[in-house]
Amino acid sequence: MTSIFQIALLILDIAKWFVLAHIIMSWLIQFQVLNTRQSFVASVWNGLNRMLEPAYGPIRRMLPNLGGVDLAPLLVLVAIYAFRIVLINNIGLFY
Secondary structure (H helix, E strand, C coil): CHHHHHHHHHHHHHHHHHHHHHHHHHHHHHCCCCCCCCHHHHHHHHHHHHHHHHHHHHHHHHCCCCCCCCCHHHHHHHHHHHHHHHHHHCHHHHC
């Protein structure tokens, strides 16, 4: 059962890095450091959007319109950290 716990933590870590990469890439695109007309940048950006939209979509529908501010990635990161804390605090169930 310890391996299931470690796999769950690994999946949460990978999800965290994908969200952070999406946040950083959105800033770089917004400040015109990255150009989405380049094929590699466009494919990475589209891939990240397709992976993370199922997590962002329900949160965006619940949040009020804040103009250009998107809090969905922040809330997804908080949820990932909260789930990680719950898993670590309940490690005894995995033995």
